[in-house]
Structure formats: structure tokens, C-alpha cells
Amino acid sequence: MNKRGFASDNFSGVLPEVMEAIQKVNYGHSMAYGGDPYTAAAIDKFKELFGHDIDVYFVFNGTGANVIGLSTLTQSWNSVICPSTAHIQVDECGAPDKLTGCKFIPIEVKDGKLTPELIKTQLHGFGFEHHSQPKVISITQCTELGTVYTPEEIKAICDLAHKHDMYVHMDGARLANAVASLDVDVREITNKAGVDVLSFGGTKNGMMLGEAVIFFNPELSKNAKYVRKQSMQLCSKMKYIACQFEALLTDDLWLKTARHANKMAKLLEREVRKIDTIQITQKVQSNGIWAIIPKDKIEKLQNEYFFWIWDEHKGEVRWLCSFDTTEDDINGFVALLKKELC
Structure with missing residues (x-):
């Protein structure tokens, strides 16, 4: 992978x-x-x-x-x-x-x-x-x-x-x-x-x-x-x-990397909020997003951009960004979400 x-x-x-x-x-x-x-x-x-x-x-x-x-x-x-x-x-x-x-x-x-x-x-x-x-x-x-x-x-x-x-x-x-x-x-x-x-x-x-x-x-x-x-x-x-x-x-390398990861999570949040079939469940205050998405779409999405299921009963998932997450990663994932969920 x-x-x-x-x-x-x-x-x-x-x-x-x-x-x-x-x-x-x-x-x-x-x-x-x-x-x-x-x-x-x-x-x-x-x-x-x-x-x-x-x-x-x-x-x-x-x-x-x-x-x-x-x-x-x-x-x-x-x-x-x-x-x-x-x-x-x-x-x-x-x-x-x-x-x-x-x-x-x-x-x-x-x-x-x-x-x-x-x-x-x-x-x-x-x-x-x-x-x-x-x-x-x-x-x-x-x-x-x-x-x-x-x-x-x-x-x-x-x-x-x-x-x-x-x-x-x-x-x-x-x-x-x-x-x-x-x-x-x-x-x-x-x-x-x-x-x-x-x-x-x-x-x-x-x-x-x-x-x-x-x-x-x-x-x-x-x-x-x-x-x-x-x-x-x-x-x-x-x-x-x-x-x-x-x-x-x-x-301050430790802070520069964290700021970048947080920034990528905010970018992802901004784009995800435009998709009506996604419900963000927690305040996005760091480098992660917790969201409920249609359960039947999770596996197909994971095959393209892997992520963990947080609560399988609710269809809640977790998306985390890292020091090396790029805007291209965000854009590619958002395009996939729109294709599968809209």
C-alpha cells in the first residue's frame, strides 16, 4: 500500500x-x-x-x-x-x-x-x-x-x-x-x-x-x-x-508538521461539507474528521483511499491527515466522494 x-x-x-x-x-x-x-x-x-x-x-x-x-x-x-x-x-x-x-x-x-x-x-x-x-x-x-x-x-x-x-x-x-x-x-x-x-x-x-x-x-x-x-x-x-x-x-519542526496536517483536515472538511450525504459528527479542531457516510459505499471508498471505520453500526468513519498529506490527495479523495456519494 x-x-x-x-x-x-x-x-x-x-x-x-x-x-x-x-x-x-x-x-x-x-x-x-x-x-x-x-x-x-x-x-x-x-x-x-x-x-x-x-x-x-x-x-x-x-x-x-x-x-x-x-x-x-x-x-x-x-x-x-x-x-x-x-x-x-x-x-x-x-x-x-x-x-x-x-x-x-x-x-x-x-x-x-x-x-x-x-x-x-x-x-x-x-x-x-x-x-x-x-x-x-x-x-x-x-x-x-x-x-x-x-x-x-x-x-x-x-x-x-x-x-x-x-x-x-x-x-x-x-x-x-x-x-x-x-x-x-x-x-x-x-x-x-x-x-x-x-x-x-x-x-x-x-x-x-x-x-x-x-x-x-x-x-x-x-x-x-x-x-x-x-x-x-x-x-x-x-x-x-x-x-x-x-x-x-x-x-519548531514538530509544530510546522502539525500545522500542515491540521490545515489539510480543514481543507477536507470544507469540501466534505458540500456533500449532502456526509454528516460530520465532531468539531474539526485538529488533523481528523469523523463523519457518517452511507454504509454500502464504505468498502469501495476504502479500496481507493484507505481509512478506518469508527462505528460500523452508525456508518461512522475517521479520516486523518498527516505531515505528508497533499492538496492533491485531498482533491482526489473529494472527487471520489462526489462520484460515489452524490
Whole structure:
């Protein structure tokens, strides 16, 4: 499958700058397990972005990042509150449940976003030995439905969590798209808003592989290195992950790519809204569109431009744009939609 479709930003290739960075470090010998200068340089890039009072751990993938972040904050008798649509709830095969030992409490949401009012329904049983103890609220930015939390919304959730001696974990697999959408400093929706631990995504934004777990309070990360090792996420040749992040965070490349993906989604939205047989179901705030289309047309459309079905009962599908999506891709797909659906 070489033709660009709209299934996922995971389907895209690797940014040229990232590939060049990998090639540059691919010579000579370096200390393993993060003792190399490339890992140090990448951590410095993150400190430029978020401030110096942070702790950074590189891992292989997003599930690993989420597991390490959550495991470091919890004990097995704790519970984690999350949206019903969250990746940790739906798409990680129970890895967070198994490896943290925690109870996960999903809350039904319409737009992927938790609110203090929804969360408060689950804040009970504190100190009661028969009840799992709420410890973490996990939110996703951008959400699994492409929507975006504002800084004020995140701060309200963080304030509520900290009031109850709880922490906030953010799954930021597509954090770059949220920052680009809101046009704010990344700190405004992370550490300044009160987020305690962040899974910072790289793979969906042009890296070959790799994510980062960022602790905004180093006191919380005392055991993170042991959790990472036990979770089989400690990369021996860490320079190959780290150098990608250094490239991605240089000259705001991570934001340029996200802005482009968001722009392509807006272009697709504008054209799709002209087709009466398509119903867009969520606000288009990042790089994705969720839409209901005639079920009997889905397979034929997928054969030309592959995409995923989101809800097969409703005929709801998801179209995601990537750093390498072009206007020609959009125009070709829209022409196909018009041909089959109009």
C-alpha cells in the first residue's frame, strides 16, 4: 500500500530531517541505555520547551509511555479515571490495566473530553478500604475524537485532581496538533495548567518510532527508571530514539508538521461539507474528521483511499491527515466522494 490514504498519521513515512538525524548517529560507538550525547541533547531540547525542572524518559511506543506514566503514579489499589474513548481504555489491549494493576473507570463522553462535572461522579470512596482509591485522571490531547481541550479546561481538571490528592496524566500522542490548533505555548496546556505527567508523541508526527514520558515534578519520577526497565521499554541503543526528537524539536519542526496536517483536515472538511450525504459528527479542531457516510459505499471508498471505520453500526468513519498529506490527495479523495456519494 503506497498510495496515501486517510487511515492514520501512523501510516505516513518518516520526516526527511528525522531520517537524516538517524543516519548521522549511525557510526562509531556510544554509551548504551541513554548514556550517549545524543540523548542528553534531546533532553536539553525538551527542557527548552517545558522548562528545566522536568524529567524525561524515552520509550519505544505510546502504550509504553502511558503505562510508565501511570505505573509511576499509582499503586495497584488505585483507580484511573478516563474518557470511555481513551486510547488506554479502548486501544491498548488492557496493557495499562495489567501492568499497573489498577482499576480503570471509563466515563461516557460525547466529544472525547472529560469535565470536572463528569469526573466528580467518580470521586468517592476515599479512605474506604473496600473501594479502589482514585489516584489519576487521564486525559488525551488531542482527544480520540479529534477535539481539543482549552488551557482553561485542563486547568479546571487539574485543580480538581490536586484538591483530592490526585494526579493528572496526559496522553499527548497528538499534542503537536493541539498546540497548533490552539496557537498557544505548549506549557499553557501542560505543566502551567497543572498536568503532572505527559506522554509526548513522536511517531504520529513524523518520527520512525519513539515517544517520551515527561514528569513535570521530578519528585514523582523517582522510580520511573525501574518502571521503564520492568516494562521492557528501556532501549539499549537509545540514541536512535533521542536523535529523532532532537530533530523534531529543532526550529519548531514538530509544530510546522502539525500545522500542515491540521490545515489539510480543514481543507477536507470544507469540501466534505458540500456533500449532502456526509454528516460530520465532531468539531474539526485538529488533523481528523469523523463523519457518517452511507454504509454500502464504505468498502469501495476504502479500496481507493484507505481509512478506518469508527462505528460500523452508525456508518461512522475517521479520516486523518498527516505531515505528508497533499492538496492533491485531498482533491482526489473529494472527487471520489462526489462520484460515489452524490
